[in-house]
Amino acid sequence: MKDETQFVIITGLSGAGKTQATRCFEDLGFFCIDNLPPSLIPQFAGLCQESGGKIRKVALVIDIRGGDFFNTLFSSLKGLKARGINYQILFLEASVESLVRRFKETRRKHPLSMEGSVLEGIKSEKKRLREVRAKADQIVDTTELTPWDLKRKIASTFLPGEEGEIIITVISFGYKYGIPMDADLVFDVRFLPNPNYVDEFHFLTGMNKPAREFVLNSPITKDFLKRLFDLLEFLIPYNIKEGKGYLTIAIGCTGGRHRSVVVSNELGKYLKKKYKANVQHRDVKKR
Secondary structure, rough: EEEEEEEEEEOOOOOOOOOHHHHHHHHHEEEEOOOHHHHHHHHHHHHHHHHOOOOOOOEOOOOOOHHHHHHHHHHHHHHHHHHHEEEEEEEOOHHHHHHHHHHHHHHHOOOOOOOHHHHHHHHHHHHOOHHHHOOOOEEEOOOOOOOOHHHHHHHHHHHHHHOOOOOEEEEEEEEEHHHOOOEEEEEEEEOOOHHHHHHHHHOOOOOOOHHHHHHHHHHHHHHHHHHHHHHHHHHHHHHHOOOOOOOEEEEEEEEOOOOOHHHHHHHHHHHHHOOEEEEEEEOOOOO
């Protein structure tokens, strides 16, 4: 019986971008393990099958760092087939010139360079990986790829139905407590009508209907929300195009209890129609 667990084996030349590729898979929701001995692949697959569906997407980095263990890769992959699990091999490579430059820039030692010659290490590794490369399902040359290009390539290849997915967090805050450190976009709504100066709303928050309606019934708020929605409809696709998996939009007012809360909630409702979005109110309980 075919298992629906998605297994990807990430391998290839040292310095070709396996670490960056792993980060891309993690952003796409894969459970990732770096430098797993190939002999443990069948046992790990068994744990995934016994997880009750909690682990459905797996990416394993397996390369020549495993030494002699690497030679057992193909026999271990047969163990996956025996369990009914299909797998794909992603092989990363780059030009020799690019690999040499990357090792010099990072001052790392090539794992097969016993005498310190990066070039000889690369040549030796290419020979050892010849068979793996020949059996790879996808071969990606990262010589000219940016990290975002690599992420788009991985997303379109291994999760075509989820390419371009982004998780958006809308967070309200008070300027007197500081701007959220992880904010990508910040909007100041201190120009909107402030319920804080109305006696009957002073002790309420933007979560309460009277204060919320006070802010939303203002023509200024209605105009602002329309313009904000239009702006984000323009900006978000470009953030996705750049490979961003997460976007944090911060909405700030003076204390973070009224106007920013109302606007954040309205923005969250709008974004949830099209994207995965959540709303947080950092300072709503502060006084």
